[in-house]
Amino acid sequence: MSTADTFLATYETPRPARLAPNLLAACFPLMKLIPARFMIARALASGYLSSGGHIVETTSGTFGLALAMIAAAQGYRLTLISADTLIDRTLRCRLELLGARLEVVDDPDGSGAQSRRLERLQAVREKDAGTFWPAQYDNPDNCYAYGRLAEWFVRQVGQVDCLVGCAGSGGSLCGTAAILREVFPELVVIAVDTPRSVLFGHPPGQRLLRGLGNSILPRNLDHRLIDEIHWVGALPAFAATHQLCRDHALFMGPTSGAAALVAQWYARHRAGAMTVVILPDEGFRYQETVFNHNWLAALNGWPVAIADAPATLEKIVPGGEGTWTRMIWGRRVLEEVPSGGETARRLRG
Numbered sequence: 001m002s003t004a005d006t007f008l009a010t011y012e013t014p015r016p017a018r019l020a021p022n023l024l025a026a027c028f029p030l031m032k033l034i035p036a037r038f039m040i041a042r043a044l045a046s047g048y049l050s051s052g053g054h055i056v057e058t059t060s061g062t063f064g065l066a067l068a069m070i071a072a073a074q075g076y077r078l079t080l081i082s083a084d085t086l087i088d089r090t091l092r093c094r095l096e097l098l099g100a101r102l103e104v105v106d107d108p109d110g111s112g113a114q115s116r117r118l119e120r121l122q123a124v125r126e127k128d129a130g131t132f133w134p135a136q137y138d139n140p141d142n143c144y145a146y147g148r149l150a151e152w153f154v155r156q157v158g159q160v161d162c163l164v165g166c167a168g169s170g171g172s173l174c175g176t177a178a179i180l181r182e183v184f185p186e187l188v189v190i191a192v193d194t195p196r197s198v199l200f201g202h203p204p205g206q207r208l209l210r211g212l213g214n215s216i217l218p219r220n221l222d223h224r225l226i227d228e229i230h231w232v233g234a235l236p237a238f239a240a241t242h243q244l245c246r247d248h249a250l251f252m253g254p255t256s257g258a259a260a261l262v263a264q265w266y267a268r269h270r271a272g273a274m275t276v277v278i279l280p281d282e283g284f285r286y287q288e289t290v291f292n293h294n295w296l297a298a299l300n301g302w303p304v305a306i307a308d309a310p311a312t313l314e315k316i317v318p319g320g321e322g323t324w325t326r327m328i329w330g331r332r333v334l335e336e337v338p339s340g341g342e343t344a345r346r347l348r349g
Helices: 003-011 033-046 062-074 089-097 114-127 140-144 147-157 171-183 234-248 254-269 293-297 340-348
Strands: 015-020 023-027 054-058 077-083 101-105 162-166 188-193 228-232 275-279 311-313 324-328
Touching: 003 033, 003 062, 015 254, 023 147, 023 254, 033 062, 033 140, 033 171, 054 062, 054 114, 062 077, 062 089, 077 114, 089 101, 101 114, 140 171, 147 171, 147 275, 162 171, 162 254, 171 188, 171 275, 188 254, 228 234, 228 254, 234 254, 254 275
Parallel strands: 023 275, 054 077, 077 101, 162 188, 162 275, 188 228, 311 324
Antiparallel strands: 015 023, 228 324
16 A cells, blocks of 8 residues: 555545433544545546546535545546535545546526536536446445444444434445344434435535535435434534534534434433444635624525424425524335425436
């Protein structure tokens, strides 16, 4: 293994943080290195990717950054497709320094322009027939990669009673949950999403909180693993991110703030249960936004007081950026949940 590869292996390893006596967080510098390294290694071993070959992927940020780091270390060509609402100046600079070719599509409604990004990705693949597409949303290797994280949690705490994590591609939450539930059949799995993400039945729309949620349904998201779903709006997620820094000196991104908010609430009400939570990336990318008081002051509804508990819903009801709601999902498919069937039929054609 080269020096660069050794560094990447170390960089993808989380550090443990006790947020409460019964709550352990896995704090990642860049969690997406886990599936990115695993998928690239599998593709190389199976012949889908050749040494020095071309990789193309659609990304909202962190998975693309992970691929860029691997491509730079291992000598691959990389094309990333994203939307103008997703790629901030800091991330663009970092990707370009790593040698990635970045193609950015318009996103007029702020939903992430996923279909437009996929169309552009297919055009790149047609132009270069030897291109490898990791397909993070549908590639089962995304889920399989998180066997390491499941093992890490068991080594850290032994018994795991509840897993909390954000849902985006479905890889980290469902991959970790599936393996942990083999060991702990009564494991409670809580998914964290955000309003106007379609993953759990909301109609698509503009999302201020990025890094979780989606405007398409990935195959890697297995609704049957989920016991509860929490929709956390951007404002309480941002406030929780600041609180993580104040209370625990953890400088993490807003998706980590959303996940920690939910996990801390659950742990407070289940003192006898060991809860673990996935905090997927650090806060450096968000210094000009989430950690910028002038940027926050311009947001409608800021500052916001964090609620003591989420509002519990009986059916899927979209909320706003200042809301935090939950629903008992009950390990059902989307079609079985009140008002979820219509969304599922529309998205799956």
